[in-house]
Amino acid sequence: AKGSVVTTPINSEDEAYDAPVSIGTPAQPFNLDFDTGSSDLWVFSSLTPSNERNGQNIYTASRSSTAKQLSGESWKISYGDGSSSSGLVYSDVVTIGGLTAAGQAVEAASRVSQSFTSESATDGLVGLAFSSINTVSPDQQTTFFDTVKPSLASPVFTADLKHQAPGTYNFGFIDKSAFTGSITYTPVDNSQGFWGFTSTGFQVGNNDFQQESITGIADTGTTLLLLPDDVVNAYYSSVNNAQNDQSAGGFTVPCDTSLPDFSFGVGNNGAMITIPGSLMNLGPSGSGNSCFGGLQSSGTIGTNIFGDVALKAAFVVFDSGSQGQPQLGWASK
Numbered sequence: 001a002k003g004s005v006v007t008t009p010i011n012s013e014d015e016a017y018d019a020p021v022s023i024g025t026p027a028q029p030f031n032l033d034f035d036t037g038s039s040d041l042w043v044f045s046s047l048t049p050s051n052e053r054n055g056q057n058i059y060t061a062s063r064s065s066t067a068k069q070l071s072g073e074s075w076k077i078s079y080g081d082g083s084s085s086s087g088l089v090y091s092d093v094v095t096i097g098g099l100t101a102a103g104q105a106v107e108a109a110s111r112v113s114q115s116f117t118s119e120s121a122t123d124g125l126v127g128l129a130f131s132s133i134n135t136v137s138p139d140q141q142t143t144f145f146d147t148v149k150p151s152l153a154s155p156v157f158t159a160d161l162k163h164q165a166p167g168t169y170n171f172g173f174i175d176k177s178a179f180t181g182s183i184t185y186t187p188v189d190n191s192q193g194f195w196g197f198t199s200t201g202f203q204v205g206n207n208d209f210q211q212e213s214i215t216g217i218a219d220t221g222t223t224l225l226l227l228p229d230d231v232v233n234a235y236y237s238s239v240n241n242a243q244n245d246q247s248a249g250g251f252t253v254p255c256d257t258s259l260p261d262f263s264f265g266v267g268n269n270g271a272m273i274t275i276p277g278s279l280m281n282l283g284p285s286g287s288g289n290s291c292f293g294g295l296q297s298s299g300t301i302g303t304n305i306f307g308d309v310a311l312k313a314a315f316v317v318f319d320s321g322s323q324g325q326p327q328l329g330w331a332s333k
């Protein structure tokens with residue numbers, strides 16, 4: 001089997017990307033944030049207090065003839081940006097891009113934190129990291145990808161995110177028309193449950209390539225590219241009037257400045273993914289006439305995060321084991 005679904009930026013800053021998902025019988029429609037940095041499929045629901053909702057679609061299990069509550073099961077998750085949610089668990093039919101997962105764990109929110117409430121465009125998340133970090137307790141559940149994997153032509157999914165334009169998540173196949181050149185594969189360390197890999201280094205504009213192992217995760221659910229301070233300082237020291245502005249929450253640049261490209265190395269054959277300078281500006285920073293940089297410090301997080309700013313410059317293959325061990329494929333587009 002194969003699936004293909006369009007994913008769309010939720011706002012003018014490409015802050016997150018949602019895609020349509022149907023749950024239940026008859027189908028209840030949702031717009032969910034596909035997140036390769038977590039492993040819970042959760043939705044706003046009839047259990048979510050009305051003062052924590054803001055127009056989101058809600059899942060009502062009692063209206064689905066295929067819903068079954070998983071008795072005694074619950075979930076609770078918190079994300080790197082401080083947001084969180086928790087609730088109860090049902091199994092139900094979940095359809096994404098023509099692919100149907102029967103008996104998928106659907107995590108119904110009985111509470112959500114403020115940033116979810118205020119993001120009216122997003123009805124929940126589809127976790128696409130490894131099922132080893134699914135939070136359902138006492139019986140851990142599988143991600144949508146793991147649930148449908150046995151039926152897929154190939155155990156892979158791909159992410160093709162775009163700047164201010166619709167992109168695509170494909171399941172079970174690689175669309176050769178979606179990228180240029182070849183795909184460079186690199187091994188994945190999934191010991192922490194993430195799509196972890198090591199980049200071979202970086203390059204600011206047309207400067208020399210700086211060889212430096214940068215270990216991080218490919219995370220479609222994080223907006224920014226979060227890298228070590230030496231990389232971030234090397235980038236912004238090449239930008240006139242760039243400044244690390246605490247009140248803005250990080251590095252800002254003058255909004256009218258053309259920014260250098262930023263490239264990062266993948267694989268052991270010298271391949272690089274180049275983020276055009278235009279995509280390194282995320283728009284007004286909210287303080288002064290400065291704009292917020294797409295590259296920021298991974299500082300105290302404990303890992304580097306290749307989020308949407310990086311991923312939207314690439315066609316990315318999340319391969320869970322077509323060659324035995326999990327790997328990430330990177331191609332320009």
Ligand SMILES: Cc1cc(CN)n(C)n1
Pocket residue numbers: 035036037038079080081083219220221222
């Ligand atoms: C809701 C959400 C998801 C992620 C990335 N995994 N973040 C940082 N926030």
